[in-house]
Amino acid sequence: MMLYCPTGFCSGLRSGEGGNLLVDQDTSSRPSNLRKRQKHHKAKMASDIVPSPTDSIIKITPPSHTSEGETKETFFSIIYEVTLPLLLSGLAMVGAGIYLHSLQDWPVFKEVEEIIILIPALLGLKGNLEMTLGSRLSTEANLGNFANLHGQWNFIMGNLALVQCQAIVIGLLSAVVTVGCVFITNQEASLNNSILLIACSMTTASIASFILGCITVGIVIFSARMKINPDNVTTPIAASLGDITALVLLSYVAQAYHAAIVNGLLWMPLVAIGTFLLTTPLWVYITMSNKCTYAVLKHGWVPIISAMLISTFGGLVLEHSMSQYEDLSAFQPVINGIGGNLVSIQASKLSTTLHKAYTLGQLPDDIPIIISPIKAFFSSAQHALTSRALLSFVIPGHLIFAGVIIWFREGSITVSSLFYPAYLIAATVQVAILLYIAYIITHWAWKRGVNPDNTTIPYLTALGDLLGIVLLGLVYQVIEGHKNVASEA
Template sequence: MAPLVSTKNDYIELSSTLNEDDEPPDMRQQEQQQLAYPMGHKRSASIHRNSMEALLEEANDLTPQDDDLAKTSVTTTRPKHLIFQSLPSLIVSLVGLIVAGVLMDEYQHWDVFLKTPELFILLPILLNLKGNLEMILASRFSTSANMGDLDYGPVRRSLVIGNLALLQVQALVAGAMAGLASFALGLITRPDSISSYYESVYMTCSSMVSASFSSAILGVFMCALILICRHFQVNPDNIACPLASATGDIVTLILLAGCAVVLQNHMESLLSTFVFLVMLSLVPLFGFVVWKNKHLKDLLFVGWTPIVCAMVISSLAGVVLEQYVEKYKGVALLTPVLIGVAGNLGSIYASRISTCLHQDTHENYTSVERVLFLMNIPVQFVFLVIIWGFDMGQLDYNFWFFFTYILVSLICTFICLKIGKWMTIGFWKMGYDPDNYVIPYLTASIDVLGTVLLVITFSLLTSSGANDMSAPGNMQTSSLDNASR
């Protein structure tokens, strides 16, 4: 009994239904939290599963004073709540995707990128790795919020510090992997180029610094956002993943460009080596912080497989994109938004299902899938209006272009929602925490699928004469071929 007395005043209610006595959760809530956390490689085999009849009976027996307590533990499934909470974040993520595309287009003319073309190889690899890390954090922390673990001071502080430290470990390792991979790919694609030790360290150092600093900024932002959502009774599952994806790309791009410019002036010196060693020494430091955290200790050595596999799978999309980006107009402009919006919708769905599985509550799959599927239409409509209004991509905006693009986006969204549902439930049944495994595989799969579908659509439009999607250089080649025939 002594531990219960000593921890009584350590619990601080964060939700809007404040507990004036500052009491710890009852024994039932403690049991649920112990079963759910630490959420590591394997879930506890003794997870208590209530039948749906028992949940419905318990909900019907709630007294008025218990109603607020129920709201803190059951995921909101009303369509209007989902729309009001998710649509603004999806619009913001759309703007973020467009801004990221504009930045990438601007960077290709910078002197630092012209002198070091490997930086362009680094960009998609680093953005993919970093995006997955931040979305995993958003999904995992959203589950913690909906489970009520963030309502109590010691647990909240432990989870915030542990998640930020874990994100630094993952970002530093992922940054090193991305830097070395981009340098190696640069040697393969440009065998005649002269590369040196200094250039390899320069690439790796720039990647690690930008990944670490962007993770620090975005990690604090996401934790604060989810805590605010919890306080105002907003389900963070509906908004966290899209915002993590959108802001992550922009911040990482800006930091990478800044680091590359600063370090390029000292490329032939030992400055990059010194910075690299400093960043490398931070890995065991942050790793020790995570190791001492009982809630996240197990996550230090798990979750790397989906991140690495996602990088490999996404590279296939990069190969397809590289082959057709100069053949068809608008591929570079449309692909990131097409796969980005579908991936965000699928991530919202997967995050919601994961929370329900941890809470042992029921998700209305049909209703949520329908709402998320239809939500893709206004988001894509806003995107098409923006690129049409600013005449971006030098596209021929006719009926067939709009129709086929919307159709492909709906197909991608439908498939992404289904894959997200099957993966989340599948990993849960196999004993793995979906928060740490689903999103990397989901986003990587939709990267390949969306890119292939868009290229096929553009090919059909061009071959049928409905819309000439050929790039200007390719159009001249086609004309010469037809003349020779």
């Protein structure tokens, strides 16, 4: 099968996907020579389509886009554009944290404790799918490709089908891995509980995917028309809405399926599982038929599956931490969400910059893949400027969000004088590590010919979740240790 995009719209294909697409290595493909190439565009069209022994490898030209004349972002312009989305997303995460804290009293969460293990993987899945979708859409918008209305909707519909397919499959795998973790840790796991977990995970992932996918598309289109950089607003809003939406859906879906099983209606979750499995081939067909998503479907599974496994391990840590520190659950979505949002903005912006300037698989010798932390945060490069701007949001943002949680749950959450400094140090360390890793993993993926839009964010957000849970647990351990020392004195 030979694929070709007549509108030149799909930059994901044009720049290569998953490291398995051929890339035009001619130096004439660099942005500085695009004008020369335009004179010979018609003559080169035929040569851009290269047959492949595997019938799925494509040679496609790089973006017909130049960054000349664009206004360079400054520290304050970045702060200006990201502050409102981050505040809104942070408040949504505060709501998610408060909601998660209240779920501990729901009968289904008391009787089926395995759902707690599933939460980080499921929330991480939703964030990963919507943020990678947002990153792909933002790259297209920044490359000027949304001016083509037909190509725009072709790209959007293909990506919505892709996300639906990924959500169902990874939702199933998340539940299966969770059940496996329960057996490995010698906990009791019944067949009914296993069916409940699988049905909850697939239902929540599928419904949330559709809702959040449509919202993400709307945000990107609105941002592009308002002349706002979609990279700065799409990923934080998509991630935050993903957390609260998935959490609310999971709780009510779990309650409904649990009630059905208790009342002898086991067939209801089984029918739900069967329905999602039967519709999966339809989403696969739509995605495979779309030039813009064909390669992502074939080669984009490793990042989200790897991220799911990392998040599941984080779920085990979360379950253990929540059993020791009840108040921890209120802050977990916030510290994980803020870290994931900030690093997703950086990853999306880095990817867009690389798409604009270079051919996938190529980097100049003066751009190293691994740099020192000093250079990553304090050099004059644009990526360092962005890192400083994003890092400056951590302390004021967490002060606001943690304060709102404590105020809203006054009487049910108690914090010591040591909490704020320990919590802020943990949050700053988490974000600093993620921003540093984001530079390395994005440039490493690009150099290997892998599109960062589809690969980096799942790894980064999963690592952010794991770091957040571990560091938050350490915060409570430090506070507990300080209390013990004070009481002994």
